[in-house]
Amino acid sequence: MRRAFTLVELLVVIAIVAMLVGLLLPAVQSARESARRTSCRSHLKQIGLAIQNYEASHSVLPFGWDTHGTLWSALLLPYIEGHALHDSLTFAESGPGSWAAAGPNEDAAGTVLEVYRCPSMSQPLHLNSSFIRARVPTSYRGNGGTQVTSDDTSTIVVPGTRSFEMRDQNGIFYACSRVRLSAVRDGLSNTVFVGESHTDNHFLKDGQSMDYWYLGSPQIDPCRCDGGTGGTEFSETAASFYPRMNLRFHDPTAHGRLMELAYGSYHRGGATFVLGDGAVRFIADTIDLETYRALGSRSGAESFILD
Structure with missing residues (x-):
């Protein structure tokens, strides 16, 4: 006579299976996150190589942004297999050159480029923002230096610091910048070029959203290269080493700017960065603030050891 499972035995089996799944799930999630982290490192490695190739071709590093809101990430397109997209862009102050006008520039800002996106980022592929339909958020921003505490000079958070509206920052990417490798006197292995950002378009504090983008920005557009001021939201493409890393989580009381x-x-526990020599490093957010800021200046003559 064939004996079937009793209800008690079936429940025991189900409980054992559930327990095994509970034990395995964290390991699977950890493996997936490890793969995503490796992919993120690979993206930054590609960006670092693209910057080096750009410099080899032009004898200068890409500007952070220019007068019509073109960003450093757009200049790298030919070096990340984006020749066709680069050639479709209109580099002009108005008309088709506007990033918010229907046309190739707006289309480019809505084109998904995997190299500019960390797989761990939990943001939609497309968001409507600043009059750009289906705009694509990015995970990576250029090094704007160590002195910036606001996008606009009129809203500087810490007295004695600077804003991205000002020219001549001590980082790598800023308004109309033309930084040469020879100007990175702290050493390429001691200076960050590009790093990760915790992009979160739905988080808002003090009127500031954690929204970061690539290729172009309508709000940056009023920027001038003649020493004048204008424009805003430069933090869409550049970050500052003045605030500590992952500030939102370590100090929820900090100003939104x-x-x-x-x-x-x-x-x-930290973020991934690509240095000037092309090395990619994961840096813990517990790093000493003085050492961290030293990574953001190109010629501060700081003395430190990066483990």
């Missing part, structure tokens, strides 16, 4: 400017990531 500082949170917006801070580097961070969706990886626990």
